[in-house]
Every structure is written in C-alpha cells, then in structure tokens.
Amino acid sequence: GAVVSQHPSWVICKSGTSVKIECRSLDFQATTMFWYRQFPKQSLMLMATSNEGSKATYEQGVEKDKFLINHASLTLSTLTVTSAHPEDSSFYICSASMLRAEKLFFGSGTQLSVL
C-alpha cells in the first residue's frame, strides 16, 4: 500500500518556539493532504485540508495564523505550530490521498509536548 512518512515522531519544545512537522508521500503523488489533531482517548479532529499549490482550508475554530500549512509539492506538506504553548501539546497526524481516490493513507503521527 501507499506509504506516508511523518517526521518527527515526537518533539519537546519550549513555550513560545515554533515547531515544524513534515508529511511526505513516499510512493505516490498526494494531491490532497489532511492534518488532524488527536487528544488522549479521543477521535481525530480535522484541522485543515491542503491541496498542492493552493492555500489550505481550515476547519472552524482552527487558527490559521497559529497552524501554518504549506503544500508546496505533490509529495510534501508541512504543519508549523507557531509560538507554541502548553495547550498545543497533542498528537498530530497527517493523511494523504491521490487524485480521485477515496482512500486515505496516514502518517505515524507526531507527539508534541510544549513545556
């Protein structure tokens, strides 16, 4: 099956710093990538949808200036958590899909801890 690589797997940072998370599709072109946030023992919360070469579409309640998403190529999307605070600590997961394909392939997730 298709492989989506997400890095880093975990990151610890100080409050006020920015953190970048990468999501790469290794063996297919991902026309659409999705970013989710997951709190302990809860389901995935869709944060935003990004299409290659265009601005991301954010879900209601998600701060676009806080969570910067870039999808500059068909194989790479990045999520930058700017000026991170302890309440941003969470598990972030990306997924990717191919053009006209209804299957989603997920990265392994990034555990962010903000001190």
Next chain:
Amino acid sequence: GEDVEQSLFLSVREGDSSVINCTYTDSSSTYLYWYKQEPGAGLQLLTYIFSNMDMKQDQRLTVLLNKKDKHLSLRIADTQTGDSAIYFCAEIHTGGFKTIFGAGTRLFVKA
C-alpha cells in the same frame, strides 16, 4: 448533520470473535472504512466497503453494512492479543474527500 457513532469500549477473550459496531447519519456516504490505531501510532486502513455492498470478507475480518439502518459492523474472528487497539469507523463522501470519524472503540483482548 454528519455524525458517526460507535461504542467506546469492548473486551473479549483471546480466540473469541469481536464485533465492533458503528452507526452513521449521512445516507450519501459512498465509502465506509475501518481503521486501526495502536498506541502512539497513526491510523492503519484495515478494510473498506462501498455503500452498494452488504458484506465484505477479508481473512479474519468481516464487514457488514445495513444501509437502511445506517449501521456498519466489523467482526474479527479468532481475536488475538495483537488485535488490542482502537478501531475507528469512518465515512467519506464522493468528491469531498472529507472523512468523518467516529470516536473510536477500544478493544481489549484478554489472554
């Protein structure tokens, strides 16, 4: 609105069958999925079913779809301790690519 519901917890003995249930509200769903999530990991696609199918079997996994009742189930035969994980039911709408997830069912398998 769109909503996917599933029971939050299931405990079974090793070797027994597990049945995880899910209900959804949007009748325009075209694909329904089951994903597995192990601790600290992303989601792994287990199986999926088209909305015009009633059943799909894949080795130990059997998916049943009752479109009239908007009910989806995942049966795991001969459940093993390695099946302990969170199982998410999800639906997707053609063209929108937006996937709606349930809250996840935590499966505990007792040896």
